[in-house]
Amino acid sequence: MRLETLRIRGLRCLADASISLEPGVTVFSGANGAGKTSVLEAAFLLSHARSFRAGAKDALLQRGADALSVFAELRHEDGRVRRLGLGRQGARWEAKMDGETASLSELVGECAVVCFEPGSHALIAGxxxxxxxxxxxxxxxxxxxxxxxxxxxxxxxxxxxxxxxxxxxxxxxxxxxxxxxxxxxxxxxxxxxxxxxxxxxxxxxxxxxxxxxxxxxxxxxxxxxxxxxxxxxxxxxxxxxxxxxxxxxxxxxxxxxxxxxxxxxxxxxxxxxxxxxxxxxxxxxxxxxxxxxxxGEWPIVCLDDLASELDKSHQAAVVDQLRSVGAQVLVTGTEVPEALQVGPARVFHVEQGLLNPLL
Structure with missing residues (x-):
């Protein structure tokens, strides 16, 4: 499966961001605090109805906002396209599929995202x-x-x-x-x-x-x-x-x-x-x-801050494996990781919550 479009409103520093995504690897690069991890967080929310980042739920909301929403078009391996939405007003989450109200479990069952990020070691040590x-x-x-x-x-x-x-x-x-x-x-x-x-x-x-x-x-x-x-x-x-x-x-x-x-x-x-x-x-x-x-299809794979979490040899091994199986991979880093400088990858520069395609 893969995300074809992703629209994010009111999530941390992303006031209103729309992205068209391609198969394969997409890199979001930028300075710390620019909002690149929040893009991965938006995809993860559609699959888990919670963030992978620690902290209070209220921290998800952009400062001064009282609501957030994530919309996506998801294409399955068999060609089916589903329109997914997840919104939060106050403490209440609401899910939609193809414009109709859905349960959170229905949404999570439709979209599968796995994520490796700086806090992932808690899976072993926590x-x-x-x-x-x-x-x-x-x-x-x-x-x-x-x-x-x-x-x-x-x-x-x-x-x-x-x-x-x-x-x-x-x-x-x-x-x-x-x-x-x-x-x-x-x-x-x-x-x-x-x-x-x-x-x-x-x-x-x-x-x-x-x-x-x-x-x-x-x-x-x-x-x-x-x-x-x-x-x-x-x-x-x-x-x-x-x-x-x-x-x-x-x-x-x-x-x-x-x-x-x-x-x-x-x-x-x-x-x-x-x-x-x-x-x-x-x-x-x-x-x-x-x-x-x-x-019969790979989930979407998010790799947050890849270069700081893995050495170069492991970066290359993981990226090569995921490319070989055709998974859609979303990666963040302050720069494009060395392992991704060879081979096809689309790159977005993220600055102050704005996303601009570079490649």
Whole structure:
């Protein structure tokens, strides 16, 4: 798939930017703070309904603006063209597809964007929430049952947590239906996550063998969020007193995690910051590769500040790989990365929120 047009209004320093995009590689170059990362952020919003950048949601809005919007024309490999829109007024997001109101899940299901950026090492070195997001985005795109089970689980979790925070401990009967729902939906979520990870493992292995061969074979380990030898429902009932004391549900699918283990770096602490970044890049490329295998088209790949995140040899290897599979790639940098100075690439200069094509 590829974006053919992208229009951005009110996103950070981009007051009103319209871009026509071509297949292959497009580079957005300019000084720090010029707005080039916000172009990638706009594409990512259409695919995730959130930013890849840390910070308050209000920081997305251009200073003085009370709304933002992103519109795009997306062409699929089979020739279908969809018109996508995502807008935010206050705290509320609204999605559109082909001019009709759509749910956020419908929008995210239509447009797939993966991103490697300066904060990506958090996928390896950060908390479990980022790894669950990575995992669940992938599961959502290949397992159709997932979104229904995930929504039911989140609703039941919210209801149980509300009971746990009540001023007076509620009777057991009020907990039972929500704990039964958590048990049933968590089993589905866990099964689908396991299926996805089984499919992802060979892609991770190939990606990391190319990026970090010195660390040896790699293994992915998954922890579902509760003990393997007992049902979640039984554990929720037995640990209700502890959860009442803490005011929230301490076990379940929302506590799941996974990790990457190398033969020559069995602990995360054994990795340097550079190795963490390359591991995160491998995970990003592996997820894109699995998406392409299952869906018949590559997602759009964003590489933010490529030259500062990767050395020249890794830049060239990644760009060559993505060119060879025909993926649309959006890259940013203060200058055009050396790896992109040879071969076809379209270049935009970004300055004070304005985008001007150079090549």
């Amino acid at each position: 908390g479990a929430e980022e790894r669950r997001r990575y995992l669940d985005w992938g599961v959502f795109h290949v397992e159709h049952e997932f979104i229904s089970a995930w929504r039911r689980y989140q609703r039941a979790l919210k209801q149980r947590n509300t009971l746990l925070r009540a001023a007076t401990p509620p009777p057991e009967a009020l907990f039972l239906p929500w704990e039964a729902e958590l048990d049933a939906t968590a089993s589905t979520i866990d099964r689908l996550r396991e299926l996805y990870l089984a499919a992802l493992r060979p892609h991770i292995g190939r990606a990391l063998a190319g990026l970090l061969p010195e660390l040896g074979p790699v293994e992915m380990r998954y922890r579902r969020g509760w003990a393997d030898d007992v049902s979640l429902g039984e554990l929720l009932a037995s640990q209700r007193g502890r959860d009442l004391a803490r005011g929230h549900t301490t076990i379940g699918s929302h506590r799941a995690d996974w990790s990457i283990v190398f033969e020559h770096a069995p602990l995360r602490e054994h990795l340097s910051r550079g190795q963490e970044k390359l591991t995160a890049l491998g995970c990003t490329l592996a997820q894109a590769s699995l998406y392409a295998e299952r869906r």
